[in-house]
Amino acid sequence: MKGIEFFTSLEDLDSESKYLAHKAKEATAHSYAPYSKFCVGAASVFEDSSIISGANQENAAYPLCMCAERVALYAASALHPEKRIMKMAVVAHKKNHKDLVPATSCGSCRQVLLEFEGRQHQPIEVIMLGPDKKWIKAPSAASLLPFSFSKEALDG
Ligand code: THU
Numbered sequence: 001m002k003g004i005e006f007f008t009s010l011e012d013l014d015s016e017s018k019y020l021a022h023k024a025k026e027a028t029a030h031s032y033a034p035y036s037k038f039c040v041g042a043a044s045v046f047e048d049s050s051i052i053s054g055a056n057q058e059n060a061a062y063p064l065c066m067c068a069e070r071v072a073l074y075a076a077s078a079l080h081p082e083k084r085i086m087k088m089a090v091v092a093h094k095k096n097h098k099d100l101v102p103a104t105s106c107g108s109c110r111q112v113l114l115e116f117e118g119r120q121h122q123p124i125e126v127i128m129l130g131p132d133k134k135w136i137k138a139p140s141a142a143s144l145l146p147f148s149f150s151k152e153a154l155d156g
Pocket of ligand 1: 033036038040055056057058065066067068069104105106109
């Protein structure tokens with residue numbers, strides 16, 4: 001199985017990943033991030049090529065803040081439960097700055113992605129901008145979360 005790949009430029013990625021990164025950037029327009037001033041967008045493509053996106057939503061009660069990835073994933077599940085997700089791109093920029101900054105999905109979002117992979121019996125590719133501004137293409141959430149907790153532990 002293919003491992004995690006790194007790319008110096010977004011241009012070096014496949015066209016679907018590039019498009020998804022572009023849609024994720026568009027989604028940051030709907031970030032509500034008055035506290036962190038860190039705007040994150042996520043865009044996922046379903047197997048029928050339709051796209052769903054999300055942006056981080058913050059709250060004055062900080063722990064209630066919700067990451068862009070989970071906004072997109074839960075919207076996908078609530079609106080299109082029958083569709084499998086093939087890939088997700090995540091990007092971020094500081095408020096009022098258009099340049100992307102490195103932002104790799106947090107552990108909670110990786111865990112939620114993993115649950116989706118289990119539900120749909122299919123991996124979800126993840127595209128994100130990592131340290132040193134290298135684009136990361138991970139073949140699955142599982143590849144980003146070794147020794148993760150999953151339903152198998154509850155069943156076993
Ligand atoms: N954030 C995301 O949207 N996704 C991540 O994977 C990490 C962090 C958001 C949450 C919060 O609104 C802001 O970035 C700063 O942590």
